[in-house]
Amino acid sequence: MxxxxxxxxxxxxxxxxxxxxxxxxxxxxxxxxxxxxxxxxxxxxxxxxxxxxxxxxxxxxxxxxxxxxxxxxxxxxxxxxxxxxxxxxxxxxxxxxxxxxxxxxxxxxxxxxxxxxxxxxWVRGAESAELVTPTRRKSLTILGLGGTVGTPPNGITAPVVVVSDFDELQRRAADVKGKIVLIDAPFVSYGETVMYRALGASRAAKLGAVAMLLRSVASYSMNTPHTGGLRYDSTVARIPAAAVTVEDAMLMHRMQQRGQPITVTLKLGAHVLxxxxxxxxxxxxxxxxxxxxxxxxxxxxxxxxxxxxxxxxxxxxxxxxxxxxxxxxxxxxxxxxxxxxxxxxxxxxxxxxxxxxxxxxxxxxxxxxxxxxxxxxxxxxxxxxxxxxxxxxxxxxxxxxxxxxxxxxxxxxxxxxxxxxxxxxxxxxxxxxxxxxxxxxxxxxxxxxxxxxxxxxxxxxxxxxxxxxxxxxxxxxxxxxxxxxxxxx
Amino acid sequence: MxxxxxxxxxxxxxxxxxxxxxxxxxxxxxxxxxxxxxxxxxxxxxxxxxxxxxxxxxxxxxxxxxxxxxxxxxxxxxxxxxxxxxxxxxxxxxxxxxxxxxxxxxxxxxxxxxxxxxxxxWVRGAESAELVTPTRRKSLTILGLGGTVGTPPNGITAPVVVVSDFDELQRRAADVKGKIVLIDAPFVSYGETVMYRALGASRAAKLGAVAMLLRSVASYSMNTPHTGGLRYDSTVARIPAAAVTVEDAMLMHRMQQRGQPITVTLKLGAHVLxxxxxxxxxxxxxxxxxxxxxxxxxxxxxxxxxxxxxxxxxxxxxxxxxxxxxxxxxxxxxxxxxxxxxxxxxxxxxxxxxxxxxxxxxxxxxxxxxxxxxxxxxxxxxxxxxxxxxxxxxxxxxxxxxxxxxxxxxxxxxxxxxxxxxxxxxxxxxxxxxxxxxxxxxxxxxxxxxxxxxxxxxxxxxxxxxxxxxxxxxxxxxxxxxxxxxxxx
CATH class of the missing domain: 3.40.630.10 (Zn peptidases)
Structure with a gap:
């Protein structure tokens, strides 16, 4: 587009x-x-x-x-x-x-x-994500972002830290190491919101995150994941990145607000030929x-x-x-x-x-x-x-x-x-x-x-x-x- | 509901x-x-x-x-x-x-x-449907209807006959035997359209169909399948039945209108405990x-x-x-x-x-x-x-x-x-x-x-x-x- x-x-x-x-x-x-x-x-x-x-x-x-x-x-x-x-x-x-x-x-x-x-x-390969905690196992509906690297075959299982924007990511910098960062940025306009898709993975990686999940860049959702390209910063590690649906992003955000620890297993088969x-x-x-x-x-x-x-x-x-x-x-x-x-x-x-x-x-x-x-x-x-x-x-x-x-x-x-x-x-x-x-x-x-x-x-x-x-x-x-x-x- | x-x-x-x-x-x-x-x-x-x-x-x-x-x-x-x-x-x-x-x-x-x-x-079990012909293999997004019987483990692979309503199903009665019937009935109101979900499987079975696919009963779709109960007529064979998305129903209908033969493999793991x-x-x-x-x-x-x-x-x-x-x-x-x-x-x-x-x-x-x-x-x-x-x-x-x-x-x-x-x-x-x-x-x-x-x-x-x-x-x-x-x- x-x-x-x-x-x-x-x-x-x-x-x-x-x-x-x-x-x-x-x-x-x-x-x-x-x-x-x-x-x-x-x-x-x-x-x-x-x-x-x-x-x-x-x-x-x-x-x-x-x-x-x-x-x-x-x-x-x-x-x-x-x-x-x-x-x-x-x-x-x-x-x-x-x-x-x-x-x-x-x-x-x-x-x-x-x-x-x-x-x-770039080839997507098989992919899946599962919410493991807090309360029930639930498949998340995802699409790996275009250009993402894959995960190891058994996936990455890690606690999730949910942030609303890059400012909050910076404020929570000390919490992010070894975690999966979920950026739950509400859609404002494509121009304003797509930067999280473009830059989110590397911003999170810079703080030690092991993967990035993104609230889909979407002005409406029926549990609909949106893919699209990301851009890795060549100075930091390339971490796997996928879009979750607006609904699933909000779900995990509510769980965090309730003080519940969140864990996700993310598997991405993405690779480049x-x-x-x-x-x-x-x-x-x-x-x-x-x-x-x-x-x-x-x-x-x-x-x-x-x-x-x-x-x-x-x-x-x-x-x-x-x-x-x-x-x-x-x-x-x-x-x-x-x-x-x-x-x-x-x-x-x-x-x-x-x-x-x-x-x-x-x-x-x-x-x-x-x-x-x-x-x-x-x-x-x-x-x-x-x-x-x-x-x-x-x-x-x-x-x-x-x-x-x-x-x-x-x-x-x-x-x-x-x-x-x-x-x-x-x-x-x-x-x-x-x-x-x-x-x-x-x-x-x-x-x-x-x-x-x-x-x-x-x-x-x-x-x-x-x-x-x-x-x-x-x-x-x-x-x-x-x-x-x-x-x- | x-x-x-x-x-x-x-x-x-x-x-x-x-x-x-x-x-x-x-x-x-x-x-x-x-x-x-x-x-x-x-x-x-x-x-x-x-x-x-x-x-x-x-x-x-x-x-x-x-x-x-x-x-x-x-x-x-x-x-x-x-x-x-x-x-x-x-x-x-x-x-x-x-x-x-x-x-x-x-x-x-x-x-x-x-x-x-x-x-x-009733338990859904694993389920999938794949469009095998005419042109490319494509996964269909489905939900088995509530109460459906399952398919054999390897699924049912059969040609698809697409109809818009029960009248057309009757007119095409001679084509239906051994086929999968897809009912692509556009949403009018829930009351009027849901009868295809309720009765479609048995109506199709009466004519010898081996499975029924249903355009989801939905007033809007973002490739969103809708489940819901069906009602088997006890006088005819119970055939597996699943909802496809509005989009996939329209896709197969267009293929039929182009004269392309359509084949689908349907696998439903549904069963009753x-x-x-x-x-x-x-x-x-x-x-x-x-x-x-x-x-x-x-x-x-x-x-x-x-x-x-x-x-x-x-x-x-x-x-x-x-x-x-x-x-x-x-x-x-x-x-x-x-x-x-x-x-x-x-x-x-x-x-x-x-x-x-x-x-x-x-x-x-x-x-x-x-x-x-x-x-x-x-x-x-x-x-x-x-x-x-x-x-x-x-x-x-x-x-x-x-x-x-x-x-x-x-x-x-x-x-x-x-x-x-x-x-x-x-x-x-x-x-x-x-x-x-x-x-x-x-x-x-x-x-x-x-x-x-x-x-x-x-x-x-x-x-x-x-x-x-x-x-x-x-x-x-x-x-x-x-x-x-x-x-x-």
Whole structure:
């Protein structure tokens, strides 16, 4: 996933295997309003000038065709039903990538190809956790964190110390040695809370803890564990780390508050295998005048190894892909090339986006705009962009063409993990803004399944992506580059 | 659980091991509005006459004291954290019952005792299901249905036929022999949808199916399986039956729609052991004038063997128990005795309620009113009752005393599984009406944990139960008996 990345985060991420899961995002996450038709922090509406206003009829045609069609949802469902979750290194991911390439060829897309990159190969293995004391043996519902080391085969059995945050961890530093630390930090926002997943294991290890358990980073729970990447500090021991459910974290916290000694046995079979070859999957609608100038629409093909990776992010791939198919079907070939990319390894390495930027560095100047849809293919509200003042001025006008479907909002700071390396090369980037009010209910869980996305909302999102991509790819001049605008004033 | 039982259902249930899980409830379930302060189907407001109006100050005192106190939530949490889920026959249930008796004695309740009954002892055992074809091996998330027979140790591997309802099952009768039938019936209401859980296995067996899988009876799912009782038809073979998640049911349905052959391996270790002794737990606030006349407040102590049985129904026990403690603390001893009962074996036998009615049959006429709180200890809206016209006329006035806290609604048809046998003996019965809009999110699942109940809402519910119990137990005359009123006109 990414949700609400600042450009600062994008910059950080390109060099990080933690991908989008840094604590850099809170400002923008707080800014973005979800659950209604208004988007807080969006720039005020503008009236398009004559150049862009001339596209209104075409945009209407795109949107009208998009909303009649549920192909994006069906493809997302077929892909995720057939291949299941698709972690980097898995056979499922490679088969899914090949399936997409075959279907893109069937669709008549041009220059369909896999672009090879090497990806990490972390394997979860068997895992379990059991509450041994105080009162009854009880299985805890867990998911090892992505990248965790394993435990010895018999597991680690140790007393548990529960803390609510890093301050309390520091205050209880003397209690932690030889213990399992459970961080029971309530969800505030992803940006604020995910730091415990990212950094908790090493912070606990620094104080002598033998393992770290984390309250799942979740805005709602039905006893639902959430996985996601962690980041080991190379200066301290790597200790095993797993997410427990919100419910089980609260249970153990209550036990501690009652003065009951808590003991857990944690077994994680996680291990790392050598890197394996993978690929970004690419297809094109070649531009009629400037085929070497590129607008990217994209999502990521990989997922964590749970659920079906439907919301995160097969849906993003499906809407981006369908947007290009739609333009093709309507006979709308823009001046420039629109390139759909299904990235590999967003979740635990970001090697797909990094590899693309490296391989295409010489053509970076020819990349006019790069979009990634990775906020869940929910009802569209607008677009979030990281682009120069003058590009933003143009993009606001493009957004205004979507006022009819309440998707005219333009916010600043958007992008996506996999287009981050392109942003570092100066490419304007963006991501659809959507109603992500339930995003962190399903994120990185077994509940990330096709039913969580709505065919009609996905169809609207296809329209938004297709409209932006078409207009940007067809404008007489490419989007102006320059220092990204960061303030809405 | 019970939710929204009609008196017809109550009558049926006393003789049924399916307890509240019959399809008899839809009329009342549809009538009951949840999620706001209004209760559809409630009788119009009334102004209390002088006899009942005289209780307003006392009711206000009860409510004021109730809402200041979160003991009910804390007790529910301690009970369920300590003993976990409490299926009839389990050691956990018996230990929990003993714990309640000890705490009731600590509280200074009178005549604290266990009243013995024998209960069934069904054991889930190890269970699993695996999707073998069409495309990938995938574990299905299941819960065997309560009372299911097991499979052979190596499981049952068979093709799956997916149907949406019993009509489709009949239409596909020729396809079913030797197959596993998956009933993917979307949730309409509990009353309407639960019949597939109750009857599905035998309906499928009649056509030669070898096992039955059921889409969980759930109004929301985060890949959450819901267990609950089934009812075998004695004229056909007993086949194993398990609930799959809504997500997995939809997955297999999509596969069938794509023309893909589906095969599942189902392993259930379920088996039945001999009946074991259990008990209803009882404590009293003995009446000052008519100690042999009884008002019951109650909930059930047992639960299914998943989650913590917090909503269903430790919360109901806790609020009923706390209501009696509250009256005691306030020095409010009514004319009649208020008896708090924690029933055993509501979920898979109803032997607690049946045993009580049998043991106390001779004193049935002395039971003035019997309440059971088993709709989840959520925000109170009023009371649902099964009582004579003249009793209803009185109960409406009692409800009016709770207008200040928006809990004045009186609806017809309420009760609870465990007070059903008393209703058959002519005792007026009732159940608190609550905002149960999320009840079927958590019902019979691993997500039924203390966090799903709110301390402030439970405190309000304590006030409502205490107010009703006190006034009814203190009125000069007992509630009049007679044929229950069934129409709100």
């Amino acid at each position: 990414t949700r609400s990345l600042s450009i600062a985060a994008l910059t950080t991420l390109a060099a990080s295997t933690l991908a989008a899961q840094t604590p850099n995002a809170p400002a923008r996450a707080a800014q973005l309003h979800v659950g209604s038709d208004t988007v807080a922090g969006a720039l005020p509406p503008v009236t398009p000038g004559p150049t862009i206003a001339a596209y209104q009829a075409t945009v209407d045609r795109i949107v009208d065709a998009a909303v009649k069609d549920s192909t994006a949802w069906k493809r997302m469902a077929e892909l995720t039903d057939t291949f299941g979750p698709r972690l980097a290194g898995s056979d499922a991911l490679e088969k899914a990538l090949d399936w997409v390439l075959a279907r893109m060829k069937d669709d008549g897309l041009q220059n369909v190809r896999g672009e090879p990159v090497m990806v990490p190969h 050598p890197d394996v070859p993978s690929k970004n999957v690419v297809g094109e609608l070649v531009g009629r005048e400037k085929p070497d100038e590129i607008v990217i629409v994209s999502g990521h093909m990989d997922s964590w190894d749970v659920g079906q990776g439907a919301m995160d992010d097969a849906g993003g791939v499906a809407v981006s892909w369908e947007a290009v198919k739609l333009l093709k079907r309507l006979g709308l070939t823009p001046r420039r090339t629109i390139r759909v990319v299904g990235w590999t390894n967003e979740e635990n390495g970001a090697r797909g986006g990094q590899g693309y930027a490296k391989a295409h560095a010489a053509e970076a100047a020819k990349h006019v705009f790069a979009m990634e849809s990775d906020n869940g293919a929910f009802r569209p509200l607008g677009m979030g962009v990281t682009a120069s003042d003058s590009a933003v001025a143009i993009l606001r006008q493009v957004g205004a063409l979507l006022g009819r479907m309440n998707a005219a909002a333009l916010t600043l700071g958007g992008g996506g993990t996999d287009v981050g390396p392109l942003a570092q090369l100066g490419v304007p980037v963006g991501e659809p803004e959507v109603d992500g009010s339930k995003y962190f209910w399903f994120h990185h869980t077994n509940a990330d399944t096709p039913d969580k996305l709505d065919p009609a909302d996905m169809a609207k999102l296809v329209g938004v992506i297709a409209a932006y991509a078409y207009v940007i790819a067809d404008l007489p001049e490419p989007l102006p580059r320059g220092t990204p605008r960061t303030s809405s004033r | 019970t939710r929204s039982l009609s008196i017809a259902a109550l009558t049926t249930l006393a003789a049924s091991t399916l307890a509240a899980q019959t399809p008899n409830a839809p009329a009342r379930a549809a009538q009951l509005h949840v999620g706001s302060d209004t209760v559809a189907g409630a009788l119009p407001p009334v102004t209390p006459g002088p006899t009942i109006a005289a209780y307003q100050a006392t009711v206000d005192r009860i409510v004021d004291a109730a809402v200041k106190d979160s003991t009910a939530w804390k007790r529910m949490a301690e009970l369920t954290d300590t003993f976990g889920p409490r299926l009839a026959g389990s050691d956990a249930l018996e230990k929990a019952l003993d714990w309640v008796l000890a705490r009731m004695k600590d509280d200074g309740l009178q005549n604290v005792r266990g009243e013995p009954v024998m209960v069934p002892h 001999p009946d074991v002794p259990s008990k209803n737990v009882v404590g009293e606030l003995v009446g000052r004038e008519k100690p042999d006349e009884i008002v019951i407040v109650s909930g059930h102590m047992d639960s299914w063997d998943v989650g913590q049985g917090a909503m269903d129904d430790a919360g109901g026990v806790a609020v009923s128990w706390e209501a009696v403690k509250l009256l005691k603390r306030l020095g409010l001893t009514p004319r009649r005795t208020i008896r708090v009962v924690g029933w055993t074996n509501e979920e898979n036998g109803a032997r607690g309620g049946q045993g009580y009615a049998k043991a106390h049959a001779a004193e049935a006429a002395k039971h003035v009113f019997a309440m059971e709180s088993d709709n989840g200890a959520f925000r109170p809206l009023g009371m649902g009752v099964t009582a004579s016209d003249s009793a209803v006329a009185i109960l409406r006035q009692v409800g009016a005393l709770l207008g200040r806290m928006n809990a004045a609604a009186l609806t017809l048809g309420g009760g609870g599984t465990d007070v059903g046998p008393l209703a058959q003996l002519g005792v007026p019965v009732g159940e608190p009406e609550v905002d149960g809009s999320k009840y079927f999110w958590f019902h019979h699942t691993n997500a039924d944990t203390p966090d799903k109940l709110d301390p402030a809402d439970m405190a309000k519910l304590v006030g409502v139960i205490a107010a009703y119990a006190y006034v009814i137990a203190d009125l000069p005359e007992p509630l009049p008996r007679g044929t229950p009123r069934t129409s709100s006109r």
